[in-house]
Amino acid sequence: MKTAKIKVSGHGLFHKSGLTFSLYSCSEPMQSKRGSETGRTLQSNVLHSEAGRVFVSGDSYRKMHIYSLMISLILSVFFLYISESESVKTLKDLAVKSGGSLTIPCFYNGKYKSNPKYWCKGKYWSSCGIVARTNTRGRTLVTDYPTQNMFLVELNSLQESDSGDYWCAVEIGDKWTPDESDYLYLTVSADPAVSVINSRVSGQEEGSISVQCLYRTDYKNKQKQWCRFRDWSCLTSQNSAVQISDDGRGAVSVEMSGLKKSDAGWYWFSAGEVGVTVHLTVTERPTNTTRKSGTTLSGNTMFLWILLAAGLGLLVSVVTYLLRRMFNPAETRERISDTTVHTQSQDSKTYTKVKPNKRKPSSAAAQETDFIYVNVASASKNTTLPGTMQ
Known part of the structure; x- marks a missing residue:
């Protein structure tokens, strides 16, 4: 009976989250040695391994090869899906009060800094409808921050009808490569969780x-x-x-x-x-320079207030001194003790004498001079007051 010998070796296909996944691939079949491998040759449809080698019949080899290709394809698609889904990341379940607003950060892989971003609504990614794109205006705003590998979705004036399934998405622009996205559910209610x-x-x-x-x-x-x-x-x-x-x-x-x-x-x-x-x-916390400037300003302000108070005090002192000079009783008596009083009428001038009436002092310690005042009336040119000289 003709048998085939194939070598099976492991090859790492994927490395994800610290795990290495391997598939087995088969080399070309080789003829078995005659005679020298007595007891090591497989009978029909018998399978065993020795020293890293597996011996199978021709039919079994073809089936194994097909299964290997199918498993490789399935795992490739699966891990490609996982890898792509993590290129965009956000929260999975959000709540907000009706009538309010909510900002949702969506983070993406750094290689997509220059790609357009958008916000999509729909339960299934394949059929979701685009609500807003980067830098478009409306009730929903999408703003990209490439330096932070993040774009923000701002939702305003939310109503309960806005509840549903949404997607943060990055446009790839290649018809053979799907856009990157991540899913979340939004609940809008009067009493949010x-x-x-x-x-x-x-x-x-x-x-x-x-x-x-x-x-x-x-x-x-x-x-x-x-x-x-x-x-x-x-x-x-x-x-x-x-x-x-x-x-x-x-x-x-x-x-x-x-x-x-x-x-x-x-x-x-x-x-x-x-x-x-x-x-x-x-x-930032205020620096020492800023604090010192503030202290200096306070000191200058205090100094100005002191100068202002001193100036006001000096002004009050001067005004008080002048008022005292004007209304000092001693000065008034000096003016009254003048022996000549000048009175001028419209027609002529009339002069009179005011004679002091000295009394005997009531005590030796004090003397006081009394004055007799004479009313002077206007007179014509030829009129002479009694006791006056012409």
């Missing part, structure tokens, strides 16, 4: 922020997580930088302290499998 008070928060370097998250009562026993898109890592309990507090009544507080610039970016809060996105902005 999860939500946040503020979807955009801001903090200062070395400072802290607090995010208030809410969940529906039927999600009370679901696992709560605070996750970061950058490395797809999640926290379910607190650590030195992040404190997660669940009050058990539908509210979770997430506090991040000791903020760094690298903490900025996109996060999500989830209860069970449902999530909602949050964006964190970290601003």
